[in-house]
Amino acid sequence: MINNINNIVGNTGKSLLKQSDKVADGTVSFSDVLENVLAEVNEIQKADIVSKQKLSIGEIDNFHDPMIAAEKADIALQFTAKIHGKIIDAYKEIMRLQV
């Protein structure tokens, strides 16, 4: 079953993926995709924290860059939460199948 999910992701999520996502048999592992996306969102969050720290100690050139970093972090996090919800929904749907 998990393999089937992996194959679906492999077919539909290709644009999201990098070369490093590929596992040995040429398909893409679902957990790797998730990990990569999460890592990217985490990077954006970190950038936001750095710019907020700079803002708080007065080490800024302008006000718009921290604001933009905060907006990016917000959108990325909302997106991640959406994807998380979708994955959980799919998992629940499959667990509900009658055997």
Add this chain to the structure above:
Amino acid sequence: MREADNMGAFNAFNVSATGLTAERTRMDIISKNISNANVTRTANGGPYRRQMVAFEEKTSFKEVMSKLENGESITVGEGVKISKIVEDQSPFNRVYEPGHPDADEEGYVLKPNVNTIKEMVDLITASRGYEANITAMNTSKNMCLKALDISK
């Protein structure tokens, strides 16, 4: 951090950010002109000369390379940047002010070629330009948020 910044999803944000930075710089120069509007003595000698900013389209090295490779003529680009800050070469104002420490033998003083009214108009332009960039950014943010509403 760099990799996340170059994510296509946030490209519009980055482009707008360059516009905001450019307008801020223009604002700085206008403030400088206004504050120096009556300066008759500078480090270079003579009165203060009005300064102006010149904008330039910003393209990344990657884009220039892909343009050369694929022969594409149109790219999204990375926004705008300040190419240079130039001095206004128009003549100084010559004002009759005999008691002034920088007056010549005839009692005339050279005043900066700064026209405060012109600077005020530039100020409005910079402010509106900044607002326009923020509007563009908010619109792309709203588009992102709308995309999250798909299948809701």
